[in-house]
Amino acid sequence: MNPSSGPPDAAIHETLGDPRLQTAIYSATQRLIDHRKNAVSTDALPAYQDLRTLANRIKRHTIEHLDYYLELVETQVTARGGKVVFCEDANEVADFVLNLAKEKGERLIVKSKSMTTEEVHLNDRLESHQLEAVETDLGEYLLQLAHQRPYHIVAPALHMTRYDVADVLTKNLGVEREVEPEKQTKIARATLREKFLEAGIGITGANFVVAGSGAVVVVENEGNARLSSSAPRIHVAVAGIEKLIPSAKDLAVFLKLLGRSATGQPLTVYTSFLSGPRRENEPDGPEEFYLVLLDGGRTKLLADPAKRESLFCIRCGACLNHCPVYRKIGGHNYPWVYSGPIGAIITPQFHGIAKDPWLPFASSLCGACAEVCPVKIDIPKVLLKLRAEVTHSGAKGPGERRAFRLWAAVMARPKLFSLFGAIAAHFAPRPKSGAWIRKLSWPTNLAPLAAWLSQRDLPPPAPLSFRSQWKSRKAAR
Amino acid sequence: MSARENILGRIRTALGRMPGEGIAPRPNFELQIPSVPDRTALFCERFEALAGKAHLAADASAALETVKAIRNGRTAVAADHPLLAETGILNLEGVEHSFPDAAARRQACARCDIGISSATYSLADTGTMVMFAKPGEPRLVSLLPPIHVALIPASSILAGLEDLLARVADPAAYSSSMVFITGPSRTADIEQILIRGVHGPGEVHAVVLTYR
Numbered sequence: 047m048n049p050s051s052g053p054p055d056a057a058i059h060e061t062l063g064d065p066r067l068q069t070a071i072y073s074a075t076q077r078l079i080d081h082r083k084n085a086v087s088t089d090a091l092p093a094y095q096d097l098r099t100l101a102n103r104i105k106r107h108t109i110e111h112l113d114y115y116l117e118l119v120e121t122q123v124t125a126r127g128g129k130v131v132f133c134e135d136a137n138e139v140a141d142f143v144l145n146l147a148k149e150k151g152e153r154l155i156v157k158s159k160s161m162t163t164e165e166v167h168l169n170d171r172l173e174s175h176q177l178e179a180v181e182t183d184l185g186e187y188l189l190q191l192a193h194q195r196p197y198h199i200v201a202p203a204l205h206m207t208r209y210d211v212a213d214v215l216t217k218n219l220g221v222e223r224e225v226e227p228e229k230q231t232k233i234a235r236a237t238l239r240e241k242f243l244e245a246g247i248g249i250t251g252a253n254f255v256v257a258g259s260g261a262v263v264v265v266e267n268e269g270n271a272r273l274s275s276s277a278p279r280i281h282v283a284v285a286g287i288e289k290l291i292p293s294a295k296d297l298a299v300f301l302k303l304l305g306r307s308a309t310g311q312p313l314t315v316y317t318s319f320l321s322g323p324r325r326e327n328e329p330d331g332p333e334e335f336y337l338v339l340l341d342g343g344r345t346k347l348l349a350d351p352a353k354r355e356s357l358f359c360i361r362c363g364a365c366l367n368h369c370p371v372y373r374k375i376g377g378h379n380y381p382w383v384y385s386g387p388i389g390a391i392i393t394p395q396f397h398g399i400a401k402d403p404w405l406p407f408a409s410s411l412c413g414a415c416a417e418v419c420p421v422k423i424d425i426p427k428v429l430l431k432l433r434a435e436v437t438h439s440g441a442k443g444p445g446e447r448r449a450f451r452l453w454a455a456v457m458a459r460p461k462l463f464s465l466f467g468a469i470a471a472h473f474a475p476r477p478k479s480g481a482w483i484r485k486l487s488w489p490t491n492l493a494p495l496a497a498w499l500s501q502r503d504l505p506p507p508a509p510l511s512f513r514s515q516w517k518s519r520k521a522a523r
Numbered sequence: 524m525s526a527r528e529n530i531l532g533r534i535r536t537a538l539g540r541m542p543g544e545g546i547a548p549r550p551n552f553e554l555q556i557p558s559v560p561d562r563t564a565l566f567c568e569r570f571e572a573l574a575g576k577a578h579l580a581a582d583a584s585a586a587l588e589t590v591k592a593i594r595n596g597r598t599a600v601a602a603d604h605p606l607l608a609e610t611g612i613l614n615l616e617g618v619e620h621s622f623p624d625a626a627a628r629r630q631a632c633a634r635c636d637i638g639i640s641s642a643t644y645s646l647a648d649t650g651t652m653v654m655f656a657k658p659g660e661p662r663l664v665s666l667l668p669p670i671h672v673a674l675i676p677a678s679s680i681l682a683g684l685e686d687l688l689a690r691v692a693d694p695a696a697y698s699s700s701m702v703f704i705t706g707p708s709r710t711a712d713i714e715q716i717l718i719r720g721v722h723g724p725g726e727v728h729a730v731v732l733t734y735r
Contacts, residue, residue, distance in 0.1 A: 070714075073715070074715055077715055093555070100550065100552055103550040104549075104550050107546075107547070107549055107550050110538060110547075111538075111540075111546040111547070112534050112538070113531050113534045113535050113538070113540055113542075113544075114540075114544070114545070114546050116530075116531065116534070117531070122695070126695060126699070132525070132526040132527040132530050133526055134526045134529060134530065138526060182722070183712070184710045184712040184713070184721055185710075185712035185713075188712070188713075201711070201712070201715075202712070203712050203713070204715070206713070206714075207714060208713055208714055211713055227713040227714060227716045227718060228716075228718050230713060231710065231713070231718045231721055234721075235720075235721055235722060238722065239633075239722075242722075243629075243633055256695075258693065259693050259694065259695035260695060261694070261695050267708065267709050267710060268708055268709070268710050268721040268722045268723065269666060269708040269721065269722035269723025269724075270721075270722045272662070272666055272702065272722075272723065273666060273722055273723075275700075276662040276663060276666065276700070277629075277663070287530065287534075292549055293692075293693075294688060294691075294692065294693055294694055294695075295554065295688050295692065297684070297688065298554055298684055298685050298688050299552070301684060302684070311705075312648075312649045312705075313649045313651055313684075313703060313705045314705065315704070315705050315706050315707070315708055315709055315723070316702060316703065316704060316705070316708075316723065317702065317703040317705075318700065318701075318702050318703075319694050319695075319700070319701040319702070320699065320700055321694070321695035321698075321699055321700075322695075322699050323699060324656065324699050324700075325656075325698065325699050327657070327658045328656045328657060328658070328661075328698065328699060328700075329603075329625060329628065329656070329658065329659070329660070329661035329662075330625050330628065330629065330656070330661045330662050330663055331656055331662055331699055331700060335699075339530075341526075341530045341533075345530060345533040345534055345537060348533075348534060348537035348538055349536075349537040349538075
């Protein structure tokens with residue numbers, strides 16, 4: 047995660063020019079698009095649109111009273127024998143886990159998939175203290191062995207082929223090369239099973255934190271989150287402070303939307319509702335339970351009602367699958383763990399706009415993300431707000447700002463517009479038929495024009511403008 | 524100042540709220556309980572659509588025979604649940620149960636081929652089994668063995684999630700763990716290829732006790 051001011055052009059072109067990767071991204075996202083479409087169809091879920099509206103209202107209510115619900119969940123978790131730990135930033139989360147492991151004398155930690163702990167770079171910190179932290183979601187485990195970050199919120203290793211997986215397993219586990227995904231899965235299962243049974247601490251994320259119950263809700267398909275929260279002596283759940291919902295009843299809204307939007311499943315294979323350590327009469331389960339609540343930049347978004355909406359996100363990944371930009375450039379060309387449209391709005395807000403000012407511009411504003419968002423976040427609106435902020439912060443040169451001011455002035459005045467249109471059409475060079483403007487040698491080789499035309503093109507202007515054609519047709523009648 | 528105070532302070536400043544201030548009325552909605560004429564039939568249909576295997580048992584001895592057939596001589600560990608005692612499953616030769624301590628049970632769960640439990644409720648419209656951790660119902664029996672068999676009284680099959688949440692307003696009041704199990708453990712992390720049994724059981728059986 048290096049400070050940057052522009053998009054990683056070279057890496058993006060590499061992705062675009064890799065036919066295997068392009069096919070992998072395209073087919074994986076298309077599959078998720080199709081599954082979601084069936085799952086939220088009128089036949090399958092008649093109340094879908096009402097549920098979206100309700101989910102938006104519940105999240106809005108919770109975020110608007112976030113201090114109240116944070117205090118409520120703290121009271122409830124404590125009453126159930128657990129402990130709530132507030133952390134300002136990623137470092138504090140790592141410090142907490144590190145100290146806990148030291149204090150309890152635990153060396154092995156199992157982790158189930160959690161985007162929030164991806165923010166923390168927990169594994170690096172723990173390893174530097176001779177502690178072992180093992181990712182246990184199959185995709186995340188492969189990424190950990192390959193030293194990569196997730197490519198997609200719900201399909202973290204979608205860019206890896208079975209041959210990549212075979213390489214990673216052989217190199218790290220010393221097993222014989224195996225290219226059958228079913229057998230590869232068995233190898234990972236056997237290795238990780240040992241870790242689950244040995245580990246003293248299990249770390250999970252939380253899809254929802256139910257304030258009124260003092261519980262975390264974790265959804266998954268593999269069973270690794272169940273194992274991480276049930277087998278080790280200590281369970282630590284790490285969640286962003288925005289993950290709260292008021293009560294268990296609200297799950298009737300959110301669980302119906304999350305699985306369907308993410309993978310098209312009405313419910314994922316496992317949904318765990320976990321509140322505190324095991325009770326006295328329960329045969330098994332963790333002896334200690336900690337809920338770590340991370341700010342990590344989230345409170346910066348609260349003051350502005352439009353930006354606040356970014357915190358409604360339930361991390362289903364639907365906006366990634368439907369985004370024409372994500373589907374071409376993939377997950378690793380976004381600067382942080384969150385990719386796609388949601389990454390483009392939360393990354394600059396969590397980190398400050400100065401760090402990745404190009405990110406809100408990496409969108410065609412087509413609106414597909416808002417259309418499929420299960421909690422109705424108006425992502426394009428937030429992108430526009432962030433673009434305005436970048437412009438006002440002076441990150442854009444005075445030349446560009448002047449050019450757009452002029453553009454706006456012309457666009458808002460029909461007479462000026464048609465005058466400039468006529469002038470442009472008259473003086474514009476006319477390439478031979480079929481050619482486009484960027485094929486010309488001049489003036490398209492001038493720096494600003496050349497940069498603009500490097501990504502897009504215009505057909506040559508028609509000899510007679512639409513407006514004048516319209517006029518003469520009307521006159522002829 | 525602690526992180527807690529700082530975070531709450533920033534939130535209150537941003538939202539213009541005072542410490543201890545109450546809340547506006549919560550968005551209210553009715554739980555719409557789906558109408559399901561034959562819950563057992565719908566549960567079995569949905570459960571099997573997800574590659575679960577459903578069996579109907581008209582009396583205790585049928586349930587016992589079903590479990591014996593599934594087991595087919597393999598090693599098994601069972602929850603100490605009255606339903607399992609009543610059907611005679613706990614008396615089957617070689618079915619391990621009633622462990623002296625948690626460590627012994629955990630070892631058995633890690634070793635055995637089959638875990639046998641009950642489920643407190645089931646949800647017909649998603650083919651889901653709902654398990655609460657409670658006395659006689661450990662978490663690991665349905666999780667560690669590669670095959671999971673659950674006995675389900677037909678009367679405990681609910682229409683769906685809304686039905687459950689209408690009956691159990693706060694699951695935390697009953698148990699530290701409520702888990703929904705909807706089919707066998709699965710992953711599609713390698714090339715989007717569906718593989719069952721990655722960490723949890725790859726084979727799940729529901730024995731529906733139609734007489735209960």
